[in-house]
Amino acid sequence: MRRTVFYSALTVIIASFFLNNCYANNKKIGMPIVIPSYISTLADDNLQFTLYYVTDHDDKRTVQVITFGDTYIWGEGDTSGFFEEDSSKLHTIDTFKYQRLNRAIFDISAEEVADIYKKGIIAEDIQVVLSDNTRIPANIKHFEILKTKKKEKLSFISTGGSSDGTGYTKFKAKQNVKLTQMNIPEELKTYYEVQVVKSNQKVDLPIKLSKMETLSINTKVKRNIPFSYDATIPLISNEEVIGFISLLNNPTISEKDIENLVKEYGR
Known part of the structure; x- marks a missing residue:
C-alpha cells in the first residue's frame, strides 16, 4: 500500500514537473520582439530615439545596430541594460516572469537623417541587428522624414x-x-x-x-x-x-x- 502511494506521488511530481516545463516553454517567444514605435523627424534635424525590445530571460542577445538600407547606426552605450533614470512608468526587468524588457538608444546625425531621406526609406525597410548578427524587423509602424519649409509662419x-x-x-x-x-x-x-x-x-x-x-x-x-x-x-x-x-x-x-x-x- 505504501509503495503504491509512493509511486503515485512520484508520478504526480514528475508529471507536474514536465507540465510546468511545457507551460514555461510555451511562454517563450524565441526570437526577441521589438515593441512597436512611431518615428517622424525633420530632414534638417538630428534624431535620437529609443527602441524597446523583449527577450526571454535566458536569451542574452541584444540589439546592437539599426539599418536604414545600407546606412548602419550603432546603439549608444550599453544596449543590453534597462534604463535606471525613471522606472516610475516602466516596469523593471524583474517584473515579467518569462521575459525581460530592454532598450537600445540610437543617435542619428542630421547628415545621416538627410542621407536616409534621400534613399526614400520606409518603415518596412528598417531592421535591427542582434549581437549574434541575426536581423529582425525594427517594428517601426510609422516612419517619416519631413522636408522643412524655409519660412515657417x-x-x-x-x-x-x-x-x-x-x-x-x-x-x-x-x-x-x-x-x-x-x-x-x-x-x-x-x-x-x-x-x-x-x-x-x-x-x-x-x-x-x-x-x-x-x-x-x-x-x-x-x-x-x-x-x-x-x-x-x-x-x-x-x-x-x-x-x-x-x-x-x-x-x-x-x-x-x-x-x-x-x-x-x-x-
Whole structure:
C-alpha cells in the first residue's frame, strides 16, 4: 500500500514537473520582439530615439545596430541594460516572469537623417541587428522624414511638459495666418488629446492669428501607451506647413501588453 502511494506521488511530481516545463516553454517567444514605435523627424534635424525590445530571460542577445538600407547606426552605450533614470512608468526587468524588457538608444546625425531621406526609406525597410548578427524587423509602424519649409509662419517661443504626459508648445505668429489642421498620425490619435489655446482659452480649428499673437498647442496622454514614439507633427494652413510640434513618449508596458506582443509576433 505504501509503495503504491509512493509511486503515485512520484508520478504526480514528475508529471507536474514536465507540465510546468511545457507551460514555461510555451511562454517563450524565441526570437526577441521589438515593441512597436512611431518615428517622424525633420530632414534638417538630428534624431535620437529609443527602441524597446523583449527577450526571454535566458536569451542574452541584444540589439546592437539599426539599418536604414545600407546606412548602419550603432546603439549608444550599453544596449543590453534597462534604463535606471525613471522606472516610475516602466516596469523593471524583474517584473515579467518569462521575459525581460530592454532598450537600445540610437543617435542619428542630421547628415545621416538627410542621407536616409534621400534613399526614400520606409518603415518596412528598417531592421535591427542582434549581437549574434541575426536581423529582425525594427517594428517601426510609422516612419517619416519631413522636408522643412524655409519660412515657417509661426515663431517658436517655448515648450514644456511633465512626467504625467502633459505638455505644451507656444508660438508667436510672424504674420497674419490661419491654422487649419495638425497632422497627427492615426496610430496616436486615440492616445492623445490635443488642444489649441489662444489667450488662455481653448479654441477649435480653424483659427486665425494676427501678427504677433501667441498660440499654445497643449497635449495630454489620455491612457497608457504600450509603444514608444518620437513624432514631429506638422501644423498646416491650407496644405502649407507653418510650424511643428513634437510628441515624445516612454511606453508603459504591462504583463498583458507583453502577452499580446507574444501572441502577435512570437513563435
